Amino acid sequence: MQDTRQKIIDAAISVFNDDPSAALERVADKVPVTRRTLHRYFNDRNDLLTACSHDIRKRCSEAMDQVFQQPLELIVQLEQALYAAIDCGAKYAFFHKLHGSEGHRHQHNNNDCATYDAMHERLLQFIVQLQDAGIVTKHVTAAWICDFFTGVVNTAVKALASGTVAEQSQKQFAWFSFSNGIRG
Template sequence: MKSTKDKIIDAAVFCLNRNEKASVDEIANHLDLNRRTIHRYFKDRNTLIECCQEKMMTTCNRAMNEAYDSSNEALIQVENMFYAALLIGSEYSFVKKLYNRSGYSDVVKSEVEVYDNVKNKWFKLIEVLQEKGTIKSTIPIPWIYNLFGGMIDIAIAAQASGDVAVNDTKLLSWTAFKGSIGIINQSDENKK
């Protein structure tokens, strides 16, 4: 059973995804609590948002590691990491806007950080795929990294706007991403 603190964080994520300016009162109302109960656990709205961000990063880290461990094939690992990022990005869309992705050089330098460890794994997969010729080696890895995050953002925006069916978002966004970095499946090639 979830603790009251976890329930408050979940409610905050839900409310803030619908309205980024949702107040502590709106979050409390969503849970049928009063504001004082929330303030027993969180000093203020900013502290609550920081906890939401922390939960998102923990959830994302776990999901990305599971995706990485899902296969021994680099391309499947990258695809599964893409889907994990899309799912987490959708679930925590308001928090994601507050979190700034660090640059490639920062990630490579700080291998000891838990979150950067996932990014380092991702970068190494891209390096392997470039060495194999699966991804064009002329495309810099920092570009691919930003494209990966950007495609996630585009997919979330398209899904939220209702312009693209939720069921189509996953396939369309992966197809667009892999095409943009030069990956062509053998089955795609045979269709030409």
């Protein structure tokens, strides 16, 4: 049962990342399960979105925490953070979409919002550290570089999903684009 629940969550993240207003039938079809089965696990769309957000929060924050706890050169750590975000794939992209969407009411006491804020702040401060060390350009703001980071992750996820890049080249292309765009 837990496996079916996780499959539904993964399918929902993928579907809603492409189309936030997609019908629940598209999620059910992607698993594949019936709409009735989907509703055995989730009462409604909001219940499913909440489960998606919890899953994303857990998986992406664990992946990023693991990278930032490694004793690596700063630039290698940034590269590994990009790879971790790409490995989270649609989850990372969807997490940003959820928290940046027009209808989202950001609440600092909400665990998902707090995790999003902590991940974003950690990346932002890390980029400032890279700028101070002269590794990353100061010609743009750290906030812009964070947005660029997210854009590169989104592009890598979409390119793989659409078949315009082979999986073995996805990270290489992403790092090449990102690292050349932020050099000092």
